[in-house]
Amino acid sequence: MDRWLSSFLIGALLSLFLPIVPSLFYVLLFTLLSLIVGIFLTNKSLACFCLGIAWLLYHGAQYEDIWQNNNISTELLHKASYTVIGEVLSIPQIKKKTQRFNFSITQFSGQVLNQPINVRLSWKSHKNGLKQGQKWRLKIKIKPAHGFANEGGFHYQTWLRQHNIHATGYVIKGVESSTSKVSVRQRLYEHYQSLLPTHQNNALLLALTFGLKHQISEAQWQVLNATAAQHLIAISGLHLGVVAMLSYGFSKLILRLLSLIVLSSSRISKTLTVSSQVLFITLLTLIFVTSYAYIAGFSQPTIRAAIMLIILWCAKLLATKFTATRLILLTMFMVVLFSPFSLLSASFWLSISAVSTILLFIWRYKKHVKSDHNSIFTRYFHVVLYALSFQGFLIFTLLPLTSSMQYQVSLVAIFANIIAVPWVSLVCVPLTLFSVIASVINETSATVLISLAQLSLTVLWQWLDGVAKLSWASVSIDHTTWLTLSVLVVVSVILLLVTFQKRIFIYSVCGVSLMLTGFAYVNNKPSRNSVWLVDILDVGQGLSVVIRTNEQTIVYDTGATYPSGFSMAKSVIKPYLNYEGISIIDLLIISHDDNDHASGQAFLETHLQVNELMFNHKKQYTSCLIGEIKKIGRLTFEVLHPTERQADHNDDSCVVRISDDKFSVLLTGDISKKVEQALVDNYREKLNSDVLVAPHHGSKTSSSQSFIQAVSPKQVVFSAGFLNRWNMPHQDVVRRYHQFNIKTYTTATHGRVRVIVSPEDYQMQTYREAHWPFWFAN
Incomplete structure (x- = not known):
């Protein structure tokens, strides 16, 4: 059975990396192969492998075909607003007078849909307040699911697919349906929130009770990241395990009381058999666990943990013993069966890896738990040493996954978690849960328990904050270091599983593998001494270009910042630089003062070392004026525009030509045809470049024919947002470039x-085609 489960899971996982777009044809093909292999070749493992592929591709095809199945064209979707009817799926997250929520559309422009379409919407300044479970008639504008595609950044498009969300957009106006009903979870959340006194840790309390983390501040996230304690406030197996233990103890208490009550009645006493007691405990525990999972919004981590607990209790009821391997495989199988896109979730692999690591440690070192020492001090010393070893082993084993999210390694994780984990498990979680239960029964008791829960979280936070303030609490790593750490962890875990005689062979194999990997990496990675790179980042409707030569980094423009607080510098540029191992910007050039070009300047100066800023906005900055030339490494940066020190308008953009005397790239900001013509008239001989970053994102007010002819690029790159409202790059402009046989690229x-x-x-390379070309991410 283990082999069949493993084969199914491997097939499901590998299907994510097939170079195809999921469709019904491939689903039928692999299903047919599974039947043929299983029946005629009697190879059940291979049949399960094909079945796993078919299962994932089926759900991939269902997601891809949702618009076609409902007869809705995605090509024109963003060009109009639509009236829809549906249900609010989540408790709205309110931030800066904007509500964000998931909405299930059942009627679209008067048409009853064949399949509901789930969308993620925002609604600004809505006073009435949306509530989970309500039905609404909304007028909305939406786009198909999409996300930025850069190294080191958050893969929003994959996240949307994982949560079965097909589109994103915003609400123009709406009316609540008369048949609308508010969910029990929403009512409980509102009542509980009304009981909360003002406290700095309320955000943590709501995260532990209802699984809502949107109120956690940036400073709190920094502490959690620095101490590797993010898992403590994300409701998962740890929290449901605590609930299961509490409910188990409560069930045993009820049985003890019942046994005392019915002790005098032999007829009733006989009914309390061992099997009926086990059944009672199991059912009550499952009720409590399921209730907590419901309150937490049935998030995927809670579903995974609940599935594992259900499997364990079913095994106990059926008097069946599962090996650790079978327990993990069965859990993974059930999760993939009910939520196939869980395979895309980092939290899924963290959960599975954590459970596997715990079981592995117990199996490998269980003999160290037992101690023959008579001294109480010695016994306690061994217990503490075992706990430290366990925590260290767990953190070390999970390092490849935890460090891949922020490209940050916590050096204080062991010290932070050795205190925090038992404190949260034994104090914080019970108090928060009891406070939620009490809020339904007695508000006075609930207020007392809430105060105790807040006090417990204050103690927790003082510990974590104190540890996080250590100067050596965490270090940033680049992608290469992450790969090295990952190999080191995998090798170390393998060595723990084998005997001493086999280790010499494994050492040899791993040594040779590491050498080959190193050689391959060095050969494939462009040498900094002989190559320079230009990365036009995907920052939506804006611009940010990173130039790297030798050990120096130049950034041209910083993307936009939005009223919601979302910043391209924070969400795209900084993660990209972390991924590449860059902490110093030698030269930051801001073309002009528009939000979509300049608003990330302050963030980058705060979080990175910026050696020089070239910006015409203020006199204390280095000017960016015509005729100025900078030599950086082997590159020459020559400014071709403007003539005056201004930065307020598009035509004030700093135009820079980058050259190594053989190949060149032209950066143009947002200049219009007027400036283009002036450049052509006065500096035609300097405009010629191999690659052009198109003026003003491909606006029809730029890219004149004379300018294109003067630059004569072989490739042009449009930095523009996905299906943006300005329809950039304009199709006339794209056709104009094609008329001169210029290959076009668009970041969207x-x-x-x-x-x-x-x-x-030189060669052109794109993220979606060369780095991350998989169907689930595009």
């Missing part, structure tokens, strides 16, 4: 666009 379609320049030639 291709993701990050990279120009790799070598002494002999």
Whole structure:
């Protein structure tokens, strides 16, 4: 059975990386292969493997075909507003007078849908307040699910697919349906929130009770990241395990009381058999666990933990013993069966890895738990040492997964979690849960328990905050270091599982593998001494370009910042630089003062070392005026515009030509045809470039024919937002470039666009095609 489950899971996982777009044809193909292999070749493992592929591709096809199945064209979807009817699926997250929520559409422009379409919406300044479970008639504007595509950044498009969300957008106006009903979870949340006194840790309390983390501040996240304690406030197996233990003890208490009550009645006493007691305990525990999972919004971590607990209790009821391997495989199988896209979730792999690590540690070192020492001090010393070893082993084993999210390694994780984990498990979680239960029964008791829960969280936070303030609490790593750490962890875990005689062979194999990996990496990675790179990042409707040569980094523009607080500098540029191991910007050039070009300047200066800022906005900055030339490494940066020190308008954009005397890239900001013509008239001989970053994102007010002819690029890159309201790049402009046989790239379609320049030639590379070309991410 283990082999069949493993084969199914491997097939499901590998299907994510097939170079195809999921469709019904491939689903039928792999299903047919599964039947043929299973019946005629009697190879059940291979049949399960094909079945796993078919299962994931089926759900992939269902997601891809949702618009077609409802007869809705995605090509014109963003160009109009639509009236829809549906249900609010989540408790709305309110931030800066904007509500964000998931909505299930059942009627679209008067048409009853064949399949509901789930969308994620925002609604600004809505006073009445949306509530989970309500039905609404909304007028909305939406786009198909999409996300930015850059190294190191959050894969929003994958996250949307994982949560079965097909589109994103915003609400123009809406009316609540007369048949609307508010969910029990929403009512409980509102009542509980009304009982909360003002406290700095209320956000943590709501995260532990209702699984809502949107109120956690940036400063709190920084502490959690620095101490690797994020898992403590994300309701998962740890929290449901505590609930299961509490409910188990409560069930035993009830049985004890019942046994005392019915002790005098032999007829009733006989009914309390061992099997009936086990059944009672199991059912009550499952009720409590399921209730907590419901309150937490049936998030995927809670569902995974609940499935594992259900499997364990079913095994107990059926008097069946599962090996650790079978328990993990069965849990993974059931999760993939009910939520196939869980395979895309980092939290899924963290949960499975954590459970596997715990079981592995217990199996490998269980003999160290037992101690023959008579001294109480010695016994306690061994218990503490075992606990420290366990925590260290768990953190070390999970390092490849935990460090891949922020490219940050916590050096104080062991010290932080050795105190925090038992404190949260034994104090914080019970108090928060009891406070929620009491809020339904007695408000006075609930207020007391809430105060105790807040006090417990204050103690927790003082510990975590104190540890996080240590100067050596965490270190940032780049992708190469992460790969090295991952190999080290995998090798170390393998060595723990084998005997001493086999280790010499494994050492040899791993050594050779590491050498080959190193050689391959060095050969494939562009040498910094002989290559310079230009990355046009995918920052939506805005611009940010990163140029790297030798050990130096130049950034041209910083993308937009939005009223919600979302910043391209924070969400795209900084993660990209972390991924590449860059902490110093040698030169930051801001073309002009528009939000979509300049608003990330302050963030980058705060969080990175910026050696020089070239910006015409203020006199204390280095000017960016015509004729100025900077030599950085082997590159020459020559400014071709403007003539006056201004930065207020598009035509004030700083136009820079980057050249190594053989190949060149032209950065143009937001200049219009007027400036283009002036450049053509006065500096035609300096405009010629191999790659052009199109003026003003491909607006029809730019990219004149004379300018294109003067630059004569072989490739042009449009930095523009996905299905943006300005329809950039304009189709007339794209056709104009095509008329001159110029290959076009758009960041909205291709993701990050990279120009790799070598002494002999240069090549273009895109993120979606070369780095992350998989169907689930595009």
